[in-house]
Amino acid sequence: MSGSRNGVPVKPSRKSARSEEAAAKLKAAGLRPTRQRLALAQLLGAEHRHVTAEALHEEAKRAGVPVSLATVYNTLHQFTHAGLLNQVVVDSQRSYFDTNTGSHQHFFCEENGELIDIPGDTVQVSKVPPPPKGMAVDRVDVVIRIRRG
């Protein structure tokens, strides 16, 4: 068995620019660049995206990446702690992860559960009051809920 490992087809030698980049990011975050973390990082890496754990798991399976749902959850949380992803809370059931870690806001369509980015310099929030004693503001989330109409 060569050119393959653990049942996964693997390009023998050369690594893509994408995977090099992903490996560097992981290392910088203190995460071992394992097969599944690299694969997930690449799936997430290209364009700004909003994913759920289930959706990413599906996508990975379709791409032939052998990864369990538990690992997808672990990885999404690790990436979030490392600052590579943002968790967006818009639905009290599902969790979305956003590859755009810059400060920005979202439209959220309640009908189809779709998230749409709003550039960070668009919405202005002012007169935010000081938090209670001993507390510090972590971040300010703005979600604009929309529906057909």
Next chain:
Amino acid sequence: MSGSRNGVPVKPSRKSARSEEAAAKLKAAGLRPTRQRLALAQLLGAEHRHVTAEALHEEAKRAGVPVSLATVYNTLHQFTHAGLLNQVVVDSQRSYFDTNTGSHQHFFCEENGELIDIPGDTVQVSKVPPPPKGMAVDRVDVVIRIRRG
């Protein structure tokens, strides 16, 4: 068996101002003023509150109100549709219901899950972009996440 019905102690004749008020609200919303809806409305009615279904169910049980968790969920959703409550999405696991239906915002303490009201005329949100074609803004949610620090 008198002065009691279905195991619940009931003040025989006179109705409190609170319960009259609650009954009126329910009727206005097109909801039949049943025993459990009235009881829940009264538990919610006094002061502005943030409750979860579980918490309200506990509270009702402690108050000797015979109500199932399913009914608490049904009732919270009916009240929300009727505009008597607002559902606040801050946690992707739990749902909070807010008796303050006016436009206002919240501090959310990630450490203890507590919600704190911010008066509606405090935070200013401006430059909200127009929603995509065919969509209308339902509401704009602002959540200020805080932690010890």
Next chain:
DNA sequence: CCTCATATTAGAATTATTCTAACTTGGTTG
């Protein structure tokens, strides 16, 4: 190559919520 701390995994467990199908009840009508 060996080792071992770190990762991954399948499947069970947990949690919040919704569903189902049977049983009440409140409001009406004769």
Next chain:
DNA sequence: CAACCAAGTTAGAATAATTCTAATATGAGG
């Protein structure tokens, strides 16, 4: 009042998202 029935309530099962567990695999260093 007595019976009726649509609307409401219920216990418990079902679902869905997520986390946990305990066993196995793997990557990096010696």
